[in-house]
Amino acid sequence: METKRKIRFGKVVGDTMDKTVIVAVDTTKRHPLYKKTIRRVVKYYAHDEKNECKVGDTVKLEETRPTSKLKRWRVVEITVKGKVAEIKPEEITS
Numbered sequence: 001m002e003t004k005r006k007i008r009f010g011k012v013v014g015d016t017m018d019k020t021v022i023v024a025v026d027t028t029k030r031h032p033l034y035k036k037t038i039r040r041v042v043k044y045y046a047h048d049e050k051n052e053c054k055v056g057d058t059v060k061l062e063e064t065r066p067t068s069k070l071k072r073w074r075v076v077e078i079t080v081k082g083k084v085a086e087i088k089p090e091e092i093t094s
Contacts, residue, residue, distance in 0.1 A: 006063040009079065012053050013043065020071060021046050021053045023061060046073040056082020 014022035023044050028037050046059070047067050053059060058080040061073045 007076075008044070008061045008073070010044065010059060010061060012055055012057045012059060012082070015048075015053055015055055019048055019051055020068075021048045021059075021075065023059060023073070023075075025061075044073045045070040046075050047071050048075045053078060054082060058082070 008023075008025045010023040010025035012021050013024045023046050025042050025044060027040050027042070029040065030036070031038055044061060045068075046061050047064070053075060057078050059078050060076045062076045064072065064074045066072050067074075
């Protein structure tokens with residue numbers, strides 16, 4: 001009996017930890033009574049084995065067994081590479 005694992009697509013918002021990235025997943029849902037579209041953003045901690053995800057990348061996540069206190073997802077692939085400018089602090093003041 002094989003269970004289907006959940007898949008999510010999101011944007012990397014944090015990559016300072018070792019082998020861990022924080023991914024923001026944006027979902028929209030219609031209110032059942034008022035029919036207004038409600039936007040919900042959930043942040044997941046995901047395991048990135050090769051440390052190749054950077055801030056701004058769009059990634060595909062897959063549900064997995066708990067790997068730490070907060071990590072229950074892993075990065076399957078990077079779908080779109082993000083474009084984040086690398087600016088040094090000296091360049092800002094100049």
